[in-house]
Amino acid sequence: MRKLLLTYAALLALLSLTVAASFIPLDTWSLPVSLGIATAKTALIMAFFMQLSRASTLTRVAAAAGFLWLAILLSLSFSDYAFREPENASYHSNP
Amino acid sequence: MSNATSAGDYRATKSYLHHEPHSIRAWLLTTDHKRIAWLFIASITFFFVIGGLAATLIRLELITPVGDLLTAEGYNRTFSLHGIVMVWFFLVPAIPATLGNFLLPIMIGARDLAFPRLNLLSWYVYILGALFTVFAVVAGGVDTGWTFYTPLSSMFANGNVVAAIIGVFVVGFSSILTGINFIATVHTMRAPGLTWFRLPLFVWAIYATALIMVLATxxxxxxxxxxxxxxxxxxxxxxxxxxxDPLLFQHLFWFYSHPAVYIMILPGMGVVSEIITCFARKRIFGYRFMAYSLLAIAFIGFLVWGHHMFVSGQTTYASLAFGLLSFLVAIPSAVKVFNWTATLYKGRIHFDGAMLYALGFVALFTIGGLTGLFLASVALDVQVHDTYFVVAHFHYIMVGGMVMAYLGGLHFWWPKISGRLFSEFWAKVSAITIFVGFNLTFFPQFIMGYLGMPRRYHTYTPEFTSYHVISSLGALLLAAGYLLPLLNLGWSMFWGKRSGSNPWHATGLEWQAHSPPPPLNFESVPEVTEPPYNYDARDPFDGSRPQ
Amino acid sequence: MKEAQNAVRMQFEALDQQKQADTLGMWIFLATEVLFFGGMFMAYAAYRWFNPDVFVLASKELNLLAGSINTAVLLSSSLTMALADHFIHAGNKTNAQRLLTLTISLGLVFLLIKGYEYHEEYSHGLIPFINDQFQWEHGQADRAELFFNLYFLMTGMHALHLFLGCCLLTVMLFINRGRRTLFRPQMRIKLSALYWHFVDVVWVFLFPLFYLAR
Known part of the structure; x- marks a missing residue:
């Protein structure tokens, strides 16, 4: 129970951190920072609330699979998007 | 349902087919995986007939170069109906939901799947979604093809596109539920002694398929x-x-739909592995490689979807990457073909009906697979994209491969499913008819596709006439070939000789259960003590086959 | 011991096996949910890649305060859910039921605040597919529309999942009420909790992507 409360405190701290960070002009680093904090929160939730920290390897693999396959979807799609010429980036010219 | 069943209850005297109650209501509310398999067999046969009728219309229209049977719009709707029904309602559930459902628990020595009620739900989701779609497509007509490409589907197409899409969406959840059920079952319910590398390859194949269903759908x-x-x-x-970005739709769509091709073909590979090793009376060659290559195909299948988009406006870099990755699928696929061949080498081969289907599968899959390599190379694909070459290629995999395997498996396990023997003669005749009819139908399409005949047109220039006529005549033979098993197996259901529990003298737990099995499959939990396909260690088979 | 035996369903040999299968089944289901939302995250990624500036401008139109409070509400509901799970496994059903009720209430509070936000965005003319005239003065209105379409689609889908979670927990609350046994309520709550936390995780990503795009 103490672990759960500590996790919760950490989550709230991370929430304050990410909101605070959004007011600092981090420019291109803003997205990686906020996603990094979100990932940290997810890790906490999954490890302690969802009890993956004491789950079997099989369960952990099942939990990881969805994220892994999402990574495949994103990364291979960006093998296309990352190389689009700006003028061909989409089919509509700006107004 | 909460009572732990005592050992006495396993000794059911009646099989799952005859076990009380057997009213229609009892069948529709059953949670027995074997009865649910039957619900699926009946449903996919129904949808196969509908899709087949649409195919017949298409081939009839194409006998002449002018559009005399169907209008352009009518033709579009017909091939859309054909594609939607065959892909979503026949091919995807075909082997996993029928043979997989029936055999998976028995092959691992379990009483049922991990979630029997979920299994029944999966059938209801499937049948409601599928009937709804077919109604929408027949009543309103959909002319987008089975791929629903945007912006055609989202902004321009007429007809009941939304209804069709909702139906396919719903049926997808049937796949997901089946997949979850199979994975949980294989992981947690294997009989004592049945380690991963003692599993039949069919179980490996169904497991790999379930992974794709769950991760792609x-x-x-x-x-x-x-x-x-x-x-x-x-x-x-x-x-x-x-x-x-309309291409975003294609990325997302093919992220499912390319792996879906492996949903269709992997179970077929599993079936064929079982049949070939049994009728060659020889242990399968390179068992571990066979298992690993199934998983490898399932995994690499997720990395190749962009080869459907070489001419869609995808960047060249992406096309190069996807092209290269696509070639990788050839490696595990070739491993499988070589290992089947090596299994036959010096085997005591028996050319039973089921075996003819399996050998037909290997031949057609090889052609389909090799022409897939043509399509994976960007330069050549630009030439043959959206031509009949592509149509022929994927029919070789899906119809030549998958349907052959399904029918082969149905024959092979029919004695287990029904407890009866069918006519070997007619089984052989049907296998040969389908093989010949299939090649007549689709081989000419490779040639005319290469010569430039585009797909999805209901008229064409007269130079293609002879190819189309051969193709249509072949389709006639193919249709007759598909009718034969229906009659043969249907007849045997009532008048066939009783088969006994193991008519092919095959290994595997499913052959230790009674034919047809009792509701809980085994009298007691079986224990596995030997590697799979241990044909070498058994008495040499004398060659006389039960007829 | 008898109670444990009775909880084993027909197809399983032992309670442990059944627990394993149930847990694994739930986790696989959650993996499918990750990919279900994943398709929308993919769309977001592609469009933000093409229109980084418009997405930042559009993000500033959202109510950051409401979004932050909602994040805190949802994280708190995850805590109460985890505590409910903790108490039912410790045998304290009364506390577990109370915490379940609290979790449902927090879920409803989230939905209320979300509804308030939607209403606010409607009155600002920011819902492209409902407002007659999409109000946007910063240029590239079409791309801003794309942002808001994604915002309503993704947060709406999340809200739907949360609503279903509330329904699920309400059902749990009632079917666990009369029972003297603990085995089945324990498993049910454990699995429901997994779902609830998953919905929380989705929001953990939605929040920075939509409210904090800078």
Whole structure:
């Protein structure tokens, strides 16, 4: 129970951190920072609330699979998007 | 349902077919995986007939170069019906939901799947979604093809596109539920002694298939939902007028639909591995490689979807990457073909009906697979994209491969499913008829595709006439070939000789259960003490086959 | 011991096996949910890649305060859910039921605040597919529309999942009420909790992507 409360405190701290960070002009680093904090929160939730920290390897693999396959979807799609010429980036010219 | 069943209850005297109650209501509310398999067998046969009728119309129309039977719009709707029904309602559930459902628990020595009620739900989701779609497509007509490409589907196409999409969306959840059920079952319910590398390859194949179902189908679901929302409420996601990217739809769609090809073919590979090793009376060659290559195909299958988009406006870099990755699938696929061949080498081969189907599968899959390599190379694909070459290629895999395997498996396990023997003679005749009819239908399509005949046209220039006529005549033979097993197996259901529990003298737990099995499959939990396909260690088979 | 035996369903040999299968089944289901939302995250990624500036401008139109409070509400509901799970496994059903009720209430509070936000955005003319005239003065209105379409689609889908979670927990609350046994309520709550936390995780990503795009 103490672990759960500590996790919760950490989550709230991370929430304050990410909101605070959004007011600092981090420019291109803003997205990686906020996603990094979100990932940290997810890790906490999954490890302690969802009890993956004491789950079997099989369960952990099942939990990881969805994220892994999402990574495949994103990364291979960006093998296309990352190389689009700006003028061909989409089919509509700006107004 | 909560009572732990005592040992006495296993000794059911009646089989799952005859076990009380057997009213229609009892069958529709059953949670027995074997009865649910039957629900699926009946349903996919129904949809196969509908898809087949649409195919017949297509081939009839194409006998002459002019559009005399169907209008252009009618032709579009017919091939859309054919594609939608065959892909979503026949091919995807075909082997996993029928043979997989029936055999998976028995092959691992379990009493049922891990979630029997979920299994029944999966059939209801499937049948409601599929009937709804077929109604929508027949009543309103959909002319987008089975791929629902945007912006055609979301902004321009007429007809009941949304209804069709919703139906396919719903059926997707049937796949997901089946997949979850199979994975949980294989992981947690194997009999004592049945380690992973003692599993029959069919179980490996179904397991790999279930992984794809679970990891790919949700992406299809959300993609179709986005198309439906865009069409219904103008919530533009892919709409180019907003700066949306129609190619995004294709990325998402093929992230499911390319792996879906492996949903269709992997179970077939599992079936064929079982049949070939049994009728060659020899242990399968390179068992571990066979198992690993199934998983490898399932995994690499997720990395290749962009080869459907070489001419869609995808960047060249992406095309190069996807082309290279696509070639990789050839490696595990070739491992399988070589190992089947090596299993036959010096085997005591028996050319039973089921075996003819399996050998037909290997031949047709090899042709389909090799022409897939043509399509994976960017330069050549630009030439033959959207021609009959592509049509022939994927029919070789899906019809030549998958349907051959399904029918082979159905014959092979029919004595287990029904407790009866069918006519070997007619089984052989049907296998040969289908093989010949199939090649007559689709081989000419490779040639005319290479010569430039585009797909999805209902008229063509007269130079292609002879190819189309051969193709249509072949389709006639193919249709006759498909009718034979229906009659042969249907006849045997009532008048066939009783088969005994192991008519092919095959290994595997399923052959230790009675034919047809009792509701809980085994009298006691079986224990596995030997490697799979231990044919070498058994008495040499004398060659006389039960007829 | 008898109670444990009775909880084993027909197809399983032992309670442990059944627990394993149930847990694994739930986790696989959650993996499918990740990919279900994943399709929308993919769309977001592609469009933000093409229109980084418009997305930042559009993000500033959202109510950051409401969004932050909602994040805190949802994280708190995850805590109460985890505590409910903790108490039912410790045998304290009364506390577990109370915490379940609290979790449902927090879920409803989230939905209320979300509804308030939607209403606010409607009155600002920011719902492209409902408002007659999409109000946007910063240029590239079409791309901003794309942002808001994604915002309503993704947060709406999340809200739907949360609503279903509330329904699920309400059902749990009632079917666990009369029972003297603990085995089945324990498993049910454990699995429901997994779902609830998953919905929380989705929001953990939605929040920075939509409210904090800078």
């Amino acid at each position: 949700p992406v299809l679901a959300i993609t179709l939902l986005m198309v439906a929302l865009e069409r219904l409420f103008q919530i533009g996601i892919f709409n180019p007028a907003l700066g949306g």
